[in-house]
Amino acid sequence: MVVDELSSSDIDRVFQALADATRRDIVFRVIAGEHSVSELAEFYSMSFAAVQKHVAVLERASLVTKEKRGREQMVSANFEAVRRAQQLLDEYETIWRQRVDRISQILAEDKKASS
Template sequence: MVVEKSSDTQLSEAEVDRIFQALADATRRDIVARVTTRERSVSDLARVYTMSFAAVQKHVAVLERARLVTKKRRGREQIVHPDPSMLRRAARLLDSYEEIWRGRADRIDQLLAEDEKGMKQ
């Protein structure tokens, strides 16, 4: 099953699952936020958190599997970059869910207004 309609932005159910799994953790969301402002080495990221270097590497690996970030070697360092295209696709996915819920909320408002109008008559 494909979640989005546009052929250039289609996400499979597995991709959606990986994105939500990756973003379900506060540390991973923070890593994404940090690397979107500027690229960072895994070592730089590890200094920020009260966890081991290996734990930070595992968080980055989850984000890589979701394709929200990429990692490239620069000398001895591993540099983490955001993947803007996947971040845009994820944002569009969340926007589509927001549209669904706003539509449902609007429909509930209409039903309540109709019910209230019927009670006044």
């Protein structure tokens, strides 16, 4: 299970990074293809420095990597980390679906017993 492979602080960093709409959008953009921080900044109505801070949060969560090329900082998706985040969300979904199914079973049993 991915939950067992990641530390609690790693999981917290991933969810904190993905909690922001701009950061989710940045991840989607760099999954589609590498972008410089300057290119990313053009998509948002915020300062270049603000976009850099968003990229730094994503980098700390290991969802993206940044590589300096000349004067540009190129941002790429860390596909393995994104895959782990997806697996983590899938595991949580499975847990909640099992709980909902169990509640449904209990309610059906209770309804049957009261009939």
